[in-house]
Amino acid sequence: MAKSQRNPAFPVTLPGLVGTFCQESSVGKTMQATLLADTFVLADHPFVAFQTDDKPRLQRMLGAAVTSLRPDPERLLTEPALLRTALTPLHSACSRIKATGTSVEFDTGAKDVEMVCDFFRDVELDQDLRDWGVPMIGFVPFQADPEAIEGAAMTWRALRKAIPCARLVLVENRFERGALGALKPSSPARRLYEAELQPLVADAPHLVMPAMLSEFWQPFEEAGMRFIKVMAMDVAEGAKHFNMEPGDFKLARGHVTRFFQAMSAELDRVIALPKGGR
Incomplete structure (x- = not known):
């Protein structure tokens, strides 16, 4: 019997759903999303972009090309269901990926990962993606500090539970904290990575976002x-x-x-x- 893979083969051929997720702020999510968008532009690959972050940095970087799915806070007071229904344009865009050849990019705010994963389960996105024949790649950025590593581990678990078919990719952001491998084995961040995050990611790709002054x-x-x-x-x-x-x-x-x-x-x-x- 063939050995089952926890993480399907790479590279993944697009179009598809491509998202950035992490339950910790300032780990490079928008940087990763901007890199993806610019990569698509240079390759002349069509895409639509969505975000939920309350600090719309991706929208600022890419301009009107980004649709915010964050509901109006004042309307939420009287229409709490908007927390979920505001995300339905994302689901609709995913349903058209195969027909249009247009990828969907999604930048998720740190505070929104749990809500987004709940939405994915509610609309049964995992089964829909399988039925549509649409791949999903989830990028999970982190830095070499305990909070970011814990946030990445929580995010990885949440995505695995919500979208089992997603291909997940770990992105080590070396902008501020440097390389994880340079930490002493006894450092809190290194110990936490080896105990919590490393066992989760298994054979998933581990990309490196190099430091830049x-x-x-x-x-x-x-x-x-x-x-x-x-x-x-x-x-x-x-x-x-x-x-x-x-x-x-x-x-x-x-x-x-x-x-x-x-x-x-x-x-x-x-x-x-x-x-x-x-």
């Missing part, structure tokens, strides 16, 4: 400037726009470009985009 990325992030726009900017235009010396802008643009190239290589391990774009 905040001085090089922060000006672009604060301006809501996505990766592909930074990489395409002329030196004189960029220096003027960000009030930098041309040499400083070239340094920053170079770091962003190398970061994007490194992440593109990582994403190639888990995502296969159809040739021919649209």
Whole structure:
């Protein structure tokens, strides 16, 4: 008898449902979602994007292309069911993936993972995805600190329970905390990872989001400037726009470009985009 796989084979050929999830804030969810969106644009792969985060950073990065599924707080006082029904556009978009060839991207706020997983179970999304023949990839970013590792473990369990057919991918964000492997074996984060998260992820892909000096990325992030726009900017235009010396802008643009190239290589391990774009 063939040995069953806990995590189906990679890379996964899109179109499909691609989401970022973690029950801890500031671990790189929106960064991951922006990288995915820019990867789709460069490959001319059509997609629609949704988010639930109460801090709509993805919407700021991508503009009007992102639909917020967060209900109006004032309406929630009288219509509490909006917590669930606000997510139905996501389900509807997934139902059209095969017919349109358009992927669905979903950026989930840290506080919303439990609610989103409840919604997935309520609408039986796992069975729907199987029936539609639509793959799902869930990216779970984390950093090398105990809170982020615990949040990633909780998220992994919740997604596995809600969407058993989903292919899950762990993303180690080295922006601020550095490499998990560089921690001492006795450190709280390393012990927690080995006890809680590592057994869960089993043979799932473990991607690395390389460190990048905040001085090089922060000006672009604060301006809501996505990766592909930074990489395409002329030196004189960029220096003027960000009030930098041309040499400083070239340094920053170079770091962003190398970061994007490194992440593109990582994403190639888990995502296969159809040739021919649209």
